Amino acid sequence: xxxxxxxxxxxxxxxHSPAAIQPGVSILLTILPILLVFPVLFxxxxxxxxxxxxRIQNRYGPNRVGFYGILQPxxxxxxxxxxxxxxxxxxxxxxxxxxxxxxxxxxxxxxxVLPIGRNMIAANLDSGVLFFFAIGAISELSVFxxxxxxxxxxxxxxxxxxxxxxISYEVPLLLSSIAVIMAAGSLSTVEIVEKQAGFSGxxxxxxxxxxxxxxxxxxxxxxxxxxxxxxxxxxxxGESEIIxxxxxxxxxxxFALFFLGEYLGMFAISGLGITLFLGGWSAPLPFLTWIPSxxxxxxxxxxxxxxxxxxxxxxxxxxxxxxxxxxxKFMLPMALVVVVSAGAWRFLPQGVIRWLVSVVFIxxxxxxxxxxxxxxxxxxxxxxxxxx
Amino acid sequence: MTGLAGxxxxxxxxxxxxxxxxxxxxxxxxxxxxxxxxxNAANLNFVAFWRFGPHAGAMTGMIFVLFSIxxxxxxxxxxxxxILAVYRHTKTTDLSQLTGVRR
Amino acid sequence: xxxxxxxxxxxxxxxxxxxxxAMLFRGLVHCALALAVAFAGIGSLYLSxxxxxxxxxxxxxxxxxxxxxxxxxxxLTRGGDSDSPPLSAARxxxxxxxxxxxxxxxxxxxxxxxxxxxxxxxxxxxxxxxQMGTALMESYVLPLEVIGLMLTAALIGAVIVAMKxxxx
Numbered sequence: 047x048x049x050x051x052x053x054x055x056x057x058x059x060x061x062h063s064p065a066a067i068q069p070g071v072s073i074l075l076t077i078l079p080i081l082l083v084f085p086v087l088f089x090x091x092x093x094x095x096x097x098x099x100x101r102i103q104n105r106y107g108p109n110r111v112g113f114y115g116i117l118q119p120x121x122x123x124x125x126x127x128x129x130x131x132x133x134x135x136x137x138x139x140x141x142x143x144x145x146x147x148x149x150x151x152x153x154x155x156x157x158x159v160l161p162i163g164r165n166m167i168a169a170n171l172d173s174g175v176l177f178f179f180a181i182g183a184i185s186e187l188s189v190f191x192x193x194x195x196x197x198x199x200x201x202x203x204x205x206x207x208x209x210x211x212x213i214s215y216e217v218p219l220l221l222s223s224i225a226v227i228m229a230a231g232s233l234s235t236v237e238i239v240e241k242q243a244g245f246s247g248x249x250x251x252x253x254x255x256x257x258x259x260x261x262x263x264x265x266x267x268x269x270x271x272x273x274x275x276x277x278x279x280x281x282x283x284g285e286s287e288i289i290x291x292x293x294x295x296x297x298x299x300x301f302a303l304f305f306l307g308e309y310l311g312m313f314a315i316s317g318l319g320i321t322l323f324l325g326g327w328s329a330p331l332p333f334l335t336w337i338p339s340x341x342x343x344x345x346x347x348x349x350x351x352x353x354x355x356x357x358x359x360x361x362x363x364x365x366x367x368x369x370x371x372x373x374x375k376f377m378l379p380m381a382l383v384v385v386v387s388a389g390a391w392r393f394l395p396q397g398v399i400r401w402l403v404s405v406v407f408i409x410x411x412x413x414x415x416x417x418x419x420x421x422x423x424x425x426x427x428x429x430x431x432x433x434x
Numbered sequence: 435m436t437g438l439a440g441x442x443x444x445x446x447x448x449x450x451x452x453x454x455x456x457x458x459x460x461x462x463x464x465x466x467x468x469x470x471x472x473x474n475a476a477n478l479n480f481v482a483f484w485r486f487g488p489h490a491g492a493m494t495g496m497i498f499v500l501f502s503i504x505x506x507x508x509x510x511x512x513x514x515x516x517i518l519a520v521y522r523h524t525k526t527t528d529l530s531q532l533t534g535v536r537r
Numbered sequence: 538x539x540x541x542x543x544x545x546x547x548x549x550x551x552x553x554x555x556x557x558x559a560m561l562f563r564g565l566v567h568c569a570l571a572l573a574v575a576f577a578g579i580g581s582l583y584l585s586x587x588x589x590x591x592x593x594x595x596x597x598x599x600x601x602x603x604x605x606x607x608x609x610x611x612x613l614t615r616g617g618d619s620d621s622p623p624l625s626a627a628r629x630x631x632x633x634x635x636x637x638x639x640x641x642x643x644x645x646x647x648x649x650x651x652x653x654x655x656x657x658x659x660x661x662x663x664x665x666x667x668q669m670g671t672a673l674m675e676s677y678v679l680p681l682e683v684i685g686l687m688l689t690a691a692l693i694g695a696v697i698v699a700m701k702x703x704x705x
Contacts, residue, residue, distance in 0.1 A: 183601020
């Protein structure tokens with residue numbers, strides 16, 4: 047009952063509205079929650095990130111504004127709304143204005159195919175996963191627009207790096223999703239979640255609990271970190287490297303819009319990772335199914351966000367050539383091996399044999415590829431030199 | 435005017451625009467852009483006939499367009515690589531100056 | 538005129554404006570961005586005609602890859618710095634325009650005087666992904682393999698052609 051509370055609310059509101067405007071009201075009631083919930087989640091994530099990073103770096107985060115700093119997003123919003131909007135005179139004004147708008151539009155669209163709960167999806171497309179990736183591919187163009195329109199060499203450099211990085215990491219992202227699509231037999235996100243909603247004994251049927259699914263999930267998350275330009279892949283926007291990359295020349299509200307777009311992209315791709323690998327809205331243990339499905343989705347989303355923040359605070363930034371080598375020479379072959387392993391899993395009979403075959407495929411490939419990547423760089427063992 | 439005729443007219447207009455651009459513009463990259471527009475116009479034609487045509491059940495139209503998109507992508511990649519190579523050689527992408535073969 | 542619905546007209550207008558802008562603008566990067574708009578318009582037209590997979594594949598391949606590739610090559614060949622010189626390649630650009638207009642006139646005449654005017658609206662064909670996958674793997678498996686081979690060859694060829702030559 048609590049599980050379907052939003053669906054029932056929508057149907058009750060639809061029943062009480064006149065028949066002439068029912069389609070419009072239906073669309074509005076579907077879209078408005080997405081437009082309200084995820085920006086609020088963005089606000090909470092900014093505080094969580096700054097506090098979390100602060101604690102990892104052995105300092106407090108922001109703690110002035112509200113109770114333990116929780117009203118910090120309000121202060122940030124006020125600041126960015128009241129800052130002067132400076133546009134350089136030699137910038138291309140039309141493209142400069144359009145870039146954050148295109149980014150925002152493209153950042154909100156993928157939420158339409160994420161199933162947030164049982165029967166709670168905005169658009170049950172037959173090819174939902176493909177829709178997600180198509181819209182993600184369009185966002186590269188908006189990054190380029192932002193970087194080029196500023197007529198600033200650093201900005202253009204940051205934009206080209208960002209686009210090259212996004213294109214390179216799109217391939218392992220797509221390939222690891224293909225393994226899931228193959229196993230589920232459908233491109234529709236609703237069907238993929240429903241295939242993972244069963245239990246065998248105490249273990250759920252989530253794809254992350256299979257050898258190819260586990261590897262695929264790790265590859266997917268690494269590629270997702272790179273796609274959304276999060277650390278350790280944030281060279282295009284690194285503050286110490288290139289002075290904030292492709293959004294140098296943006297100030298005030300447009301900068302906040304870029305920030306919003308980036309975080310929304312992060313949530314969307316985490317949502318897709320949850321849908322494909324972590325079982326969407328399904329509970330992890332059979333005796334926990336009384337907790338509503340949408341709470342499970344947001345709990346998993348929160349877990350992934352904490353993972354992103356943790357990785358940002360821990361790992362150093364990758365250099366551009368290290369980044370590209372990692373994508374093309376390690377992740378792409380690994381993703382192909384995951385696809386093969388998923389195929390073997392699908393067609394072998396249940397039991398120890400298919401676990402063994404899948405794990406052997408992945409382990410052999412990993413060892414060979416890791417050796418290949420390692421020997422190329424000839425990293426010496428670290429030596430310490432102390433002051434004497 | 436039915437849906438089929440509307441789609442066909444749009445694709446003819448797109449083809450004409452692509453052709454005009456490919457014939458008049460001076461930069462090699464824009465000629466390639468015109469060629470891509472012409473390919474897209476032909477694909478739109480296929481999809482229109484698949485949707486409104488008599489043999490509505492067969493998948494032939496869609497499969498053809500899928501392969502056409504793939505071939506166009508490969509052709510764009512190779513064409514742009516050629517433009518890069520020519521630029522590296524002659525330092526220009528201006529068609530009126532790339533007359534080396536004519537002499 | 539019953540099937541020339543408003544969404545179709547809007548999408549067609551966006552596509553044609555984008556395509557004309559791609560061929561008319563002076564700055565190369567503006568042309569490339571207008572081209573991306575035109576591609577997105579065509580993808581939306583496919584979606585409105587019921588070809589779901591095709592529309593999304595068009596967006597993924599054309600807007601996400603080919604438009605970005607064109608932009609990269611424009612920047613690598615210094616097209617983004619200065620305005621390109623006046624349009625014409627030929628001595629009289631008007632001949633190109635006349636040829637294009639003549640071809641459009643012939644095509645439009647052919648469309649308007651053919652059976653297309655009288656085709657009644659048929660039901661949208663069933664085009665699930667499952668059917669498309671079955672068709673690709675059963676009836677069209679040979680073209681599928683050939684296109685895989687061709688894409689590999691094009692990939693390797695493009696990389697080799699565009700690679701910097703080793704300094705001798």
